[in-house]
Amino acid sequence: MTLASIFKTPMSWKTGSLLLGLVxxxxxxxxxxxxxxxxxxxxxxxxxxxxxxxxxVPSDEAKSGFTSTNSYxxxxxxxxxxxxxxxxxxxxxxxxxxxxxxxxSAIIRGGVPKDERAIPEIxxxxxxxxxxxxxxxxxxxxxxxxxxxRLAGGCTSGHMMSGMMQTALSGYIFxxxxxxxxxPTALYLFREGDMK
Amino acid sequence: xxxxxxxxxxxGLFGFTLDRIGATxxxxxxxMLNFSNLHLMKTILGGxxxxxxxxxxxxxxxxxxxxxxxxKAAYIGVLLGGLxxxxxxxxxxxxxxxxLTAFATGRIDALFFVIGGLVGxxxxxxxxxxxxxxxxxxxxxxxxxxxxxISGTDYPxxxxxxxGEWLGLLLGVAFVGVAWLLPEKIEPQASGYITRxxx
Numbered sequence: 574m575t576l577a578s579i580f581k582t583p584m585s586w587k588t589g590s591l592l593l594g595l596v597x598x599x600x601x602x603x604x605x606x607x608x609x610x611x612x613x614x615x616x617x618x619x620x621x622x623x624x625x626x627x628x629x630v631p632s633d634e635a636k637s638g639f640t641s642t643n644s645y646x647x648x649x650x651x652x653x654x655x656x657x658x659x660x661x662x663x664x665x666x667x668x669x670x671x672x673x674x675x676x677x678s679a680i681i682r683g684g685v686p687k688d689e690r691a692i693p694e695i696x697x698x699x700x701x702x703x704x705x706x707x708x709x710x711x712x713x714x715x716x717x718x719x720x721x722x723r724l725a726g727g728c729t730s731g732h733m734m735s736g737m738m739q740t741a742l743s744g745y746i747f748x749x750x751x752x753x754x755x756x757p758t759a760l761y762l763f764r765e766g767d768m769k
Numbered sequence: 770x771x772x773x774x775x776x777x778x779x780x781g782l783f784g785f786t787l788d789r790i791g792a793t794x795x796x797x798x799x800x801m802l803n804f805s806n807l808h809l810m811k812t813i814l815g816g817x818x819x820x821x822x823x824x825x826x827x828x829x830x831x832x833x834x835x836x837x838x839x840x841k842a843a844y845i846g847v848l849l850g851g852l853x854x855x856x857x858x859x860x861x862x863x864x865x866x867x868x869l870t871a872f873a874t875g876r877i878d879a880l881f882f883v884i885g886g887l888v889g890x891x892x893x894x895x896x897x898x899x900x901x902x903x904x905x906x907x908x909x910x911x912x913x914x915x916x917x918x919i920s921g922t923d924y925p926x927x928x929x930x931x932x933g934e935w936l937g938l939l940l941g942v943a944f945v946g947v948a949w950l951l952p953e954k955i956e957p958q959a960s961g962y963i964t965r966x967x968x
Contacts, residue, residue: 583791586811590948592786593812594819600779601824602832604772606839607783609866613890621891645897663772667780668869674784675793675870682788685875692878693795693862708881714861715868715885716892718854722865723893724900725850726841729864732851734813736841737944738820740916740937742927743843750851751858752802758859759802766805 582682597738604663606739608731610722611653612668618646618657629654698766725750784870793871795862795878802859804955815948821941825934828919835921842912845905916940 583589600607618641622628632640636650639658646653656662679685688694691704700706722728725747727736733751736744790812791797800806827833841847858864863871863882871879893900900906911925917933918926926933 582789583794583797583808583812584789586808586815586948586953589786589790589812590815590819590945593790593816594821594823596779596783596786597816597820598823598827599782601820601837602827603775603779603837605837607779609869610890613865613886614894617887617891617894643894643897644901645894648897661773663776666773666776667783670777670780671784671787671866672869672873674781674786675788676784676873677781678785678788679793679874690875690877693799693876695796695799695862704877707878711861711863711878711882712885712888714857714863715882715887716857716889718857718861718864718868718882719886719889720893721850721853721857723850723890724905725847725854726844728854728866729858730866732841732847734817734820735839738817738824738941739838739840740821740919740933740940741840741843742910742914742916743841743847746843746847747851747854750848751855754852754855755802755859756804756855758856759799760804762859763799763803 582678593734597734601735601739606731606735607667608664608727608735609668609671610719610728610731612665613719614645614653614723615656615660615665618643618653619660622657629657631658695763695766699763783866784873787867787870788874792867793874793876795871795876798862798864798867799859806954807951808953811948811951811953814944814951818941818944818946818948821937821944825937825941828921829934829938835919838919838922838924840913840915840922840924842908843910843914844908844912846900849905 597607618629628643629639629641629646631638632651637652637655639654640651641647641654646657656665692702692707696707725732727747732744732747737748787793791809797806797809801809824833828835854864861882863879865886868879868882868886872883913924914927915924915933916927917931917936918929919933
């Protein structure tokens with residue numbers, strides 16, 4: 574692994590695997606496995622609590638010290654309710670830092686080309702130049718993905734990567750679901766476009 | 770405070786890595802799923818393998834605290850949720866982590882994915898009680914089950930005859946092996962054949 578190989582994007586799969594594996598390992602070694610999708614719920618909770626201050630309240634009965642009028646935020650001893658009350662916690666800061674890390678990497682490689690910013694090239698080859706068509710599709714996809722990830726209890730990071738890495742049965746079940754649906758959908762939708 | 774510093778360092782490195790491996794680029798995600806470019810698939814499989822080898826190696830050597838592991842529960846909703854994630858993943862080329870990081874790199878369509886995601890997560894919060902009533906959140910196969918028995922944890926194991934740490938190490942090597950053997954690209958004729966079959 575040379576220094577130059579770290580600055581080529583995308584980096585070779587070998588360098589990428591090493592770096593990705595090291596990060597997932599470091600997370601378990603020092604704190605806990607990586608996960609992202611829960612923080613969508615926490616952010617929703619923070620917004621909701623800002624509008625309706627009684628959504629999350631301190632509680633002596635809850636294990637976490639917090640509870641909520643929403644049964645999902647109140648579940649498992651109110652651990653989500655607690656994170657909503659104190660967003661400056663490990664998992665939430667982790668996700669903010671993750672975005673900063675990607676931003677720095679993008680700056681180093683000169684950013685995303687202008688014609689890619691609204692519509693990725695593979696979408697353009699199959700569905701044309703309408704930005705709003707793409708935005709509506711990604712909005713709907715975001716809805717489906719996060720609803721699904723919360724139903725499953727994790728996403729690509731938490732279930733697929735962290736889960737299979739720890740030999741979790743749930744990680745294998747989730748990954749089977751993702752590819753069983755994802756591969757036919759991608760084959761059906763994206764038939765045009767150069768092989769790159 | 771240490772926790773917050775660790776969150777910044779590990780989170781920052783994770784986001785940086787996601788962008789470096791091309792995971793913030795939906796073209797690579799979609800090409801992985803329609804088999805026209807398996808580069809990212811190799812990287813993900815290799816990453817899982819490397820992580821597994823280091824983690825189980827560390828457990829065997831006593832360097833990793835087994836209390837840091839976190840095995841998630843298995844239930845029917847894991848499969849159903851996975852299917853939903855797969856559909857949205859293929860349409861957009863984003864998952865929760867890469868959607869957020871792609872937005873951070875300047876992709877506007879990823880912002881719409883993130884907003885949709887916030888609404889979707891809100892919809893789950895709103896429907897959670899009803900979903901729980903259907904029983905699809907009830908544990909199957911013992912719930913928080915790992916494939917082998919991992920010492921120092923209470924997680925039930927699928928295969929009690931095997932030592933969980935060595936099984937994990939072996940599977941880690943297997944993941945790296947599969948990543949190694951997988952071609953970068955499937956021949957255009959081959960993936961064209963799959964596509965033609967679908968038409």
